[in-house]
Amino acid sequence: MKIGVIVAMDKELQLLLPLLNGYETSQINGYTFHTGRIGKASIIAMKCGIGKVNAALGTATLIDNFAPALIINTGVAGGTGGNAGILDIVVGTRIAYHDVWCGPGTEWGDAAGCPRYFHTTQVVNSLPCLHEGDTVKHGLVCSGDIFVSDPEVVAHIRTLYPDVDAVDMESAAIAQVCYLRDIPFACIRVISDTPGADDNIAQYQNFWEDAPRHTFQTLSLVIEQLTEQL
Numbered sequence: 001m002k003i004g005v006i007v008a009m010d011k012e013l014q015l016l017l018p019l020l021n022g023y024e025t026s027q028i029n030g031y032t033f034h035t036g037r038i039g040k041a042s043i044i045a046m047k048c049g050i051g052k053v054n055a056a057l058g059t060a061t062l063i064d065n066f067a068p069a070l071i072i073n074t075g076v077a078g079g080t081g082g083n084a085g086i087l088d089i090v091v092g093t094r095i096a097y098h099d100v101w102c103g104p105g106t107e108w109g110d111a112a113g114c115p116r117y118f119h120t121t122q123v124v125n126s127l128p129c130l131h132e133g134d135t136v137k138h139g140l141v142c143s144g145d146i147f148v149s150d151p152e153v154v155a156h157i158r159t160l161y162p163d164v165d166a167v168d169m170e171s172a173a174i175a176q177v178c179y180l181r182d183i184p185f186a187c188i189r190v191i192s193d194t195p196g197a198d199d200n201i202a203q204y205q206n207f208w209e210d211a212p213r214h215t216f217q218t219l220s221l222v223i224e225q226l227t228e229q230l
Contacts, residue, residue, distance in 0.1 A: 001227055002066065003043055004046070004062045004063070004066060005046070007075040008047065015216045020037065021036050021038065023037075033046050046058055055174050056173040068183065071174065071178055073171050074219055075168075075189060076191070076192040078148050079165075079194040080165060080166065080194075081154065082158075083165050085194075089135060089189070092187030094119055094141070095119075095120065095171050095172050096143070098161065099143075109160070111176055114179060121184040128225060130188075139163060139165035140161055142168075143167070171187050186222075
């Protein structure tokens, strides 16, 4: 099984690459791709860069050049003061934009020609490793081109999506490309901080120092259980 794994930042990539066995690198359209294996799966890992445009371009380049059977977006996300706390893993079962509105006659979050919610693949969401313990949450992830740190921004997003569990800057763009290209998509994010908290920035900075590497090992378990089903 060929799986594309996309992260946004170098810090995330450095937690991901040690999971790959015997990987090689290649450059395409300014992106670096790391091809190797996790268990029985062939993995194409990449850093797309921060934000929706970078995420969309990186995803399209990966799909066009490697034709993966599945794309997984992983890395960090901000909490919303709701169901998921710091170091919890959020499995995005639905993905939406919190900063898109195309005018009268459309709902907030509707990207032209696409649904308001992008639904991720149940093949991944139903895996046993994503239903163990109380630190794995399943829910809505919302994306937009802003690092959310203002409590008023969090409150605004929650008026649009009261059940939002995490916010990031890439997942919806990756989901949209996968939707348009008919590629199954999964989103697994780790909560790094709580936007709007008094120590929001400190939480985010300390997370990178204290982040347990085993949290990112969840990806290995996902891929292992996926390949066992084949």
